Amino acid sequence: MKILVTSGGTSEAIDSVRSITNHSTGRLGKIITETLLASGHEVCLITTNRALKPEPHPHLTIREIKNTHDLLLEMKERVSNYQVLIHSMAVSDYTPVYMTGLAEVEASSNLEEFLNKHNHQAKISSNDEVQILFLKKTPKIISLVKEWNPAIHLIGFKLLVDVSEDYLIEIARQSLIKNQADLIIANDLTQISANQHRAIFVEREQLQTVQTKEEIASLLLEKIQAYDS
């Protein structure tokens, strides 16, 4: 099958030297991609410069992006050509709009005005003792996928931090329904380490739990093979 995988974490520039980065090594996306390639699938991996990447392979295309805006354009262009999307990238929820010192914000009677401002310096000066950064929400790319390709099998991820398993499953199920996904893989950062990656596969009628990145990749492969039959 033709499978689109996203992996790594986006970075949103504050200025030309500083960014807000979502942590993600890309290790899971690498293992998933390698597992799919080994089973004869064709993979396009959308990832970032900093992420770990698989070795070159004749059935692998790699596209690098930096921020949420790049990712949206890249996915919008590609999603219609693929049968499955595995969207494991850690995508920034917010992107910087404007950064300024305390004085300018204190002098304002309407904070929303800062959402229309832009920094003119390439590197924001560091003279102020305090800086205030205004951020706005990025588009939820996962919610657009089915508009771009209603037939695609959509597999998403939900990462929370230090929550109960019931809550994690509940939030994953909401994402499953809202985004018309086939599967949401739910995980908690406190259960991810070098040798462990506990994850719950949340589908409409089923829950399955695995414990490592390799197990995530092989259960994913099994799910995808079933879509094909």
Added chain:
Amino acid sequence: MKILVTSGGTSEAIDSVRSITNHSTGRLGKIITETLLASGHEVCLITTNRALKPEPHPHLTIREIKNTHDLLLEMKERVSNYQVLIHSMAVSDYTPVYMTGLAEVEASSNLEEFLNKHNHQAKISSNDEVQILFLKKTPKIISLVKEWNPAIHLIGFKLLVDVSEDYLIEIARQSLIKNQADLIIANDLTQISANQHRAIFVEREQLQTVQTKEEIASLLLEKIQAYDS
């Protein structure tokens, strides 16, 4: 000689999944370290997980840090044991204190109160359309080096973006005097690319310009050899 090199860029956590990162590949620090090792010097390289690193070498120690606070502790402990410091790390000027939605900030009559708040969630929720992040200045580590070791030869860097050469030299000279440095290497991001790295060596009595990372490393080596004689 015993030389301490810093390299890469610090990351300041906003929460457990997001950080503010200073861009730096660590490539220059790697080349400088390799050049020093090849000439028989002993190097301790303080760098980050993400930065490019030299191959292991019997005269090389590598210490990894994440943020400005770690860097300060690590340098405070080590600076007194070295004869030269080459401080090429891109250090965050600001560190996040508190992030919240527009409503909480609009309701406040004193913005400074947010500098004493802390986020209690491990991962800040992304329900708000807008977030406001309060940041405070980090300690200027380079200004503390001579307090920790008055005899050390201090070599700093000054990176600006798209400024005139005169202004770049002026700012580097201010840093030279203020931090009691032997040398500030001034560079402009617009003049750094894969094959080029224009840099101006600013000393009390002298200015010298080089064009590549390799030239930076070899002129640095020359300066350091002179300190020894």
